[in-house]
Amino acid sequence: MRKFGIDKALRIGILVLTVALVAVLASTLRDRLVVAGDSAPGFEVTTDSGRKIAVDNFGGRVLVVNFWATWCPPCISELPSLNALAAELKGSGVVFLGISVDKDKAAYDKFLKKVKLNFETARDPGADISADYGTFKYPETYVISGEGKVLEKFINEQPWMAPAIVARLRGYAK
Secondary structure (H helix, E strand, O other): OHHHHHHHHHHHHHHHHHHHHHHHHHHHHOOOOOOOOOEOOOOEEEOOOOOEEEOOOOOEEEEEEEEEOOOOHHHHHHHHHHHHHHHHOOOOOEEEEEEEOOOOHHHHHHHHHHOOOOOEEEEOOOOHHHHHHOOOOOOEEEEEEEOOEEEEEEEOOOOOOOHHHHHHHHHHHO
């Protein structure tokens, strides 16, 4: 009878440990999705112009981070309007950064020579930065306050010069 009690206790113990292990593993496998109101994950990147940029070095300015790629048709389609918005808001307290997840540096460089952008760009071929934000669909754009909070998140192509978007971004910069 005593042996039966020990076996039962061992089985229950093993079951509890197995459930705990599965719960821990499941929580680490979940994608982290950053949404408006969250603190922006920190990162540091060296832009194509050689400037080091990090979320926390904008001195109170609003940072618009756009994750994109040259192989992404919606990304390419929205670039002209994002470029126009960056030109429109230059000097207003809103700073733009395009982070490409292109693995092919030659294709990326060729594209940037052909298309002149009005904002800083950088390449993150391992998609490490976008992964920290939970980005898996491109383009995806985050508007981050000077205090490091995500103000807005845009998934997919956007009409960046739409009056409502321009007004909201100007409002964040005040």
